[in-house]
Amino acid sequence: MLKKLPGICAFFFFLGIYANGQVSSPVTVGIIGKNTETLPGKILNIPFQIINQSDSVISIKTNIVIPDGFKLITRVQPAELNPGDKTLSIYSLQVPLNSPVGSYPVKIEILDPQTEKIFITETTLIEVGEIENITMELVDLPDHIFAGESLNATFLVQNQGNTSKKIFIDTYNIDHVDIPNFELAPGESSRITVSKATSAEMMDARKEFFRVQATVSGEAVQSIFKSVMVFPSQNRKIDRYFRYPVTFSATYLSTNQKDTYESAYQFELNGNGYLDADGKHKLEFLARGPNSSELSFLGLYDQYYVNYENKNANLFLGEKAFTFTPLTESSRFGLGTENKIILNNGLSFGFLYVKPRYYNQINDEFAIYSGYEKDSYTAAEIYFVSKKETATNETTYLGSLNTKFRPFEKTTIELELSRGLYNQAWDNALRANVNTQFSIFRVSGNYIYTGKFYPGYFSNSKFYSGTFSAHLTPKLNLGFYARQDFTNAQLDTFFVNAPYSKSYQTSMTYNIAQRTYLKLYWREYEKKDRLVLDKFHYKTKSLNTQFSRRLRKLDYMILGEYGQTTNYRVESLENKQTTYRGTVNMSYRFNASNAIRVFGSWSNINSFVSDEQRNLTAGLSVNSRIKNFSGSFHIQNAYDIDDYYRNRNLMQLNLGYDFLKNHTISIRSFYTIFRQQTENPEFTLSASYVYRLGVPLKQIIQTGEVSGRITDDNNEPVEGIVVSLLNKSAITNKYGEFTLKSVPPGNHLLAMNRTKLEINETTNIPNPIEIEVIPDQTSVINFKITEGARLEGNFYEKNQGSESENPSLKNIIVELKSEFEQYRIVTNNNGEFVFPLVRPGNWDFHIYTNSLPAGYETKSQDYHFHLKPGDKIELPVEIQKKQRNIIFKSQGISLSTSGNSKTTPIQLSTPAVNKPETPALQGKQPESFYSIQIGAFRKKLKPDARFLKGEQFDFEEEIDNLNKYFIGKFVSPGEAQKELKRLQQK
Numbered sequence: 001m002l003k004k005l006p007g008i009c010a011f012f013f014f015l016g017i018y019a020n021g022q023v024s025s026p027v028t029v030g031i032i033g034k035n036t037e038t039l040p041g042k043i044l045n046i047p048f049q050i051i052n053q054s055d056s057v058i059s060i061k062t063n064i065v066i067p068d069g070f071k072l073i074t075r076v077q078p079a080e081l082n083p084g085d086k087t088l089s090i091y092s093l094q095v096p097l098n099s100p101v102g103s104y105p106v107k108i109e110i111l112d113p114q115t116e117k118i119f120i121t122e123t124t125l126i127e128v129g130e131i132e133n134i135t136m137e138l139v140d141l142p143d144h145i146f147a148g149e150s151l152n153a154t155f156l157v158q159n160q161g162n163t164s165k166k167i168f169i170d171t172y173n174i175d176h177v178d179i180p181n182f183e184l185a186p187g188e189s190s191r192i193t194v195s196k197a198t199s200a201e202m203m204d205a206r207k208e209f210f211r212v213q214a215t216v217s218g219e220a221v222q223s224i225f226k227s228v229m230v231f232p233s234q235n236r237k238i239d240r241y242f243r244y245p246v247t248f249s250a251t252y253l254s255t256n257q258k259d260t261y262e263s264a265y266q267f268e269l270n271g272n273g274y275l276d277a278d279g280k281h282k283l284e285f286l287a288r289g290p291n292s293s294e295l296s297f298l299g300l301y302d303q304y305y306v307n308y309e310n311k312n313a314n315l316f317l318g319e320k321a322f323t324f325t326p327l328t329e330s331s332r333f334g335l336g337t338e339n340k341i342i343l344n345n346g347l348s349f350g351f352l353y354v355k356p357r358y359y360n361q362i363n364d365e366f367a368i369y370s371g372y373e374k375d376s377y378t379a380a381e382i383y384f385v386s387k388k389e390t391a392t393n394e395t396t397y398l399g400s401l402n403t404k405f406r407p408f409e410k411t412t413i414e415l416e417l418s419r420g421l422y423n424q425a426w427d428n429a430l431r432a433n434v435n436t437q438f439s440i441f442r443v444s445g446n447y448i449y450t451g452k453f454y455p456g457y458f459s460n461s462k463f464y465s466g467t468f469s470a471h472l473t474p475k476l477n478l479g480f481y482a483r484q485d486f487t488n489a490q491l492d493t494f495f496v497n498a499p500y501s502k503s504y505q506t507s508m509t510y511n512i513a514q515r516t517y518l519k520l521y522w523r524e525y526e527k528k529d530r531l532v533l534d535k536f537h538y539k540t541k542s543l544n545t546q547f548s549r550r551l552r553k554l555d556y557m558i559l560g561e562y563g564q565t566t567n568y569r570v571e572s573l574e575n576k577q578t579t580y581r582g583t584v585n586m587s588y589r590f591n592a593s594n595a596i597r598v599f600g601s602w603s604n605i606n607s608f609v610s611d612e613q614r615n616l617t618a619g620l621s622v623n624s625r626i627k628n629f630s631g632s633f634h635i636q637n638a639y640d641i642d643d644y645y646r647n648r649n650l651m652q653l654n655l656g657y658d659f660l661k662n663h664t665i666s667i668r669s670f671y672t673i674f675r676q677q678t679e680n681p682e683f684t685l686s687a688s689y690v691y692r693l694g695v696p697l698k699q700i701i702q703t704g705e706v707s708g709r710i711t712d713d714n715n716e717p718v719e720g721i722v723v724s725l726l727n728k729s730a731i732t733n734k735y736g737e738f739t740l741k742s743v744p745p746g747n748h749l750l751a752m753n754r755t756k757l758e759i760n761e762t763t764n765i766p767n768p769i770e771i772e773v774i775p776d777q778t779s780v781i782n783f784k785i786t787e788g789a790r791l792e793g794n795f796y797e798k799n800q801g802s803e804s805e806n807p808s809l810k811n812i813i814v815e816l817k818s819e820f821e822q823y824r825i826v827t828n829n830n831g832e833f834v835f836p837l838v839r840p841g842n843w844d845f846h847i848y849t850n851s852l853p854a855g856y857e858t859k860s861q862d863y864h865f866h867l868k869p870g871d872k873i874e875l876p877v878e879i880q881k882k883q884r885n886i887i888f889k890s891q892g893i894s895l896s897t898s899g900n901s902k903t904t905p906i907q908l909s910t911p912a913v914n915k916p917e918t919p920a921l922q923g924k925q926p927e928s929f930y931s932i933q934i935g936a937f938r939k940k941l942k943p944d945a946r947f948l949k950g951e952q953f954d955f956e957e958e959i960d961n962l963n964k965y966f967i968g969k970f971v972s973p974g975e976a977q978k979e980l981k982r983l984q985q986k
Helices: 002-024 973-985
Strands: 027-031 036-038 043-052 058-065 079-081 086-094 102-111 118-128 134-140 144-146 150-159 165-172 181-184 189-197 206-216 219-231 241-255 262-274 282-289 303-309 313-322 332-342 347-356 362-375 378-389 395-408 411-422 425-438 441-450 461-471 476-484 500-513 516-528 537-551 554-567 576-591 594-603 616-626 629-636 648-659 663-673 682-699 704-712 722-725 728-731 737-743 746-752 761-763 769-773 778-787 790-797 813-817 822-826 832-834 841-847 856-858 862-867 872-881 887-895 906-912 930-937 955-959 962-970
Touching (some): 036 043, 043 058, 043 102, 043 118, 219 728, 704 769, 722 737, 769 778, 930 973
Parallel strands (some): 704 778, 790 872
Antiparallel strands (some): 027 043, 043 086, 058 102, 102 118, 134 150, 165 181, 206 219, 262 282, 282 303, 303 313, 313 332, 332 347, 347 362, 362 378, 411 425, 425 441, 516 537, 537 554, 616 629, 629 648, 648 663, 663 682, 761 778, 813 822, 841 862, 856 872, 887 906, 930 962
16 A cells, blocks of 8 residues: 555646646636547538636637648637637638548647747547548450450559458459459559450350459449450351261270279260251250270260150150159150150140160050140140069059149149059059249148059158248248158169158248348258168257358358257167257359369267268369369268268369360269268279261351451551441451451441541441342452541622521521432521531532522532542532513503694503512511421430431421421422422332
8 A cells, every 4th residue: 555655646746736727727618519520521610619717808819739631721810808708719620531530639729829828728539430432443445356365454443432441353254353352541542454265266246245343341332344346266267057066975984993993985976956057856866885884973874865856746766764754653764765746736645665774673664645735834744654564574554644734823733643553453642743922921842642552653652842931021031841751762773762861940041141141940850771781760850050151252151050869770778969060161263264162061970870980071172274174173081871872072083175176085083982882982083085076967158258458548558447247247457458257148238337537537438338248259348548528618698788688598408419429418597517527539519499598599509529538628608689680561552642743653661570579578588498397306316316217307496395307498399299208218
């Protein structure tokens, strides 16, 4: 206690100094609204109040201490406070744009302006919030590439927020990303490059689409979708024949089965494809031999068959696993034939015959059947089957009705009713399958019952499986599952049935986030060995939990199980034991072609009777493909015994290489526990060669080629110009050359993409270009890219009168025409006209006089020009009033004097003129003409609108809130009718 006394005294000493300072301060300051929250770049106000607590007048000055980078916008002037006075002041600050997330202290000091003595200070905290702003922009992407080249694109990713972010680059249709994940501090940026290989075998030009997406914390913040045009290699040869695909393979097999080295060769020839280009006739065949099934599962049994299909027939002859109905004969491998005729009205009929190969209790089977199919949801079939027993030579008879229908929109039902006779005993079987969905519920179930004496594929057995689920919320789902396996099935001995099993499960699944879910379920399951020397029969009740998540390119799943297992193969007093198991499965996808997976499981075991029982299983799998080379590797230390119905690879290595387009060599090696075995794995090695060929059946492509060369005015080649014909595209190389292969014969239009041209460039011949393609010949077209010419001008009246007398120069129709092209436009409100860029050559300019203002004319209505590259012609056109000639005609009126005086007769002629204008028509007359309306739209059409189909409208008016388009200004209705007929025919 004495040791602590100096410290206690010091504490109270400084506390006294602090209290004395506070009391002696003549003023107090209070900040209104402490701990202000804001964002970078924002302006915030800090209001505070100062009170004079003394009995005298005090002069004060305020000072603010702000963090580095903050900007002070306003200042508070010095002031004098009378006793008891209060003053309210405000400081305005701007937070820096790059200010990181955090708390920043701002201190307000009240000072004596003379001595700079601090009366009092007050501090507030500014909480700067987070701004997440990750941007990604495309930096470099080629316009096009050629087949076989790599597509490369570069992007710039920037962090314009105020916190460091870990960024993951997710892609679609991309093979490789140079920097798949990285971290950016505020203000930092990073360049990433993605790439994708293209196939050199591509036949036609097409766009290759891809997507690059920047992801932060599992959420996409920026996504860019782009495409690149990929042109076929110009050296690519086109196959003009329709071919039937055939594959030939030769395999060398070797194994140390039963500690004895054995080897064999096996050959296979198979084809599967259509016999015609329309896909109406399909042929499939297989010839494989000799038999090498004894060399483990790498060796295959010999098999020969041929199958033909078309719209109305299906014919099969040879060996396969035949299927009648699920109840009568679900799968029976053997030699036989199956033939089915299908009528256009949905009726069908046929027969089957099979002589089993691996099930020697049946000598042969025969079935006839007929059916009707309305659609994929409604059908019915009836079967009559006979089976001849090998041992007794007796015949079993079966009948079956198999139906499916859809009573409701989301409900489908399948039913099969069967009855059989064997050894003078009849018995029945039933199969039902239901799938339905209503409201938030989904139900599916399958049930099979076979009587004690039923002689089908199953007998004296029953099977059921069912699933019920309820989608309570978008994230929560409840479910129930039940299943019981068959106890009796007539399976071929070549195929081994799985252990008998029975299970029930109740589950709850919760979607935590996108691609992340948690599943809890209670499970009861029973498994029983079907082999002669059975090694297991157990039942487990357990609580399980499963967590799965896909994070960027990483997928992982964690499974936990805890419960109790009863082992029926040991003494009853020792047969119950607590069971627990943990399993981890993780996979990482480097890109679309390369991935790795690791997995492991640890558990206690009370399920088997075996000399060696393992409770740790671990393994690794790798899959990779690099160009023409592919490989996979799998290794695992152990398997559960109850997996005996399949081959279990403790180690597997596959290597493959594709070469010369249609050739493949591969090597496979296995260290395997084979079917029906629980130990003593064997090593097996095989090497295969595969050749894929196409048998030419018919020449289906009568084609020619189109090639050409594009140059400029100096005859220099122009590279990178895209030309297209029909659905084909090509691009000029460095010599300006292009080639379009496999073009159908006939007259076609060759179009050039103007993207690469300058705004003042065009071609020396009209585009598109009509070209004739002749079979087995090359059509050549060469043209130039040249600088275009332009013609523009205006109409004007030389001697203008008053404004009320000036004629309207709007909508005067002018035309520019060459031997191949024609442009027709109208003048604007000021009488100006501008023709589009035209190619150099001879052009005729014509003025439609019927569109001139009434009472006006031009000195000439036709002009001829020879335009050179780069010319820009200004054409002013003067309009003038039409002159009116007055003609005086004699009316034959004679005036004379009476009497005999001699006088000369006087003849007067009255002027014969056109009818005088009425006062209403004197002065400026309204324009009157006939025109054809071709369309009315809510919005104005673009100049290149497809609706116009190459026609040039003469004028456009807004009428009734619609933009209406017209062609022509005709003097008479007859001329307008002729134009209308032309437009209708076009």
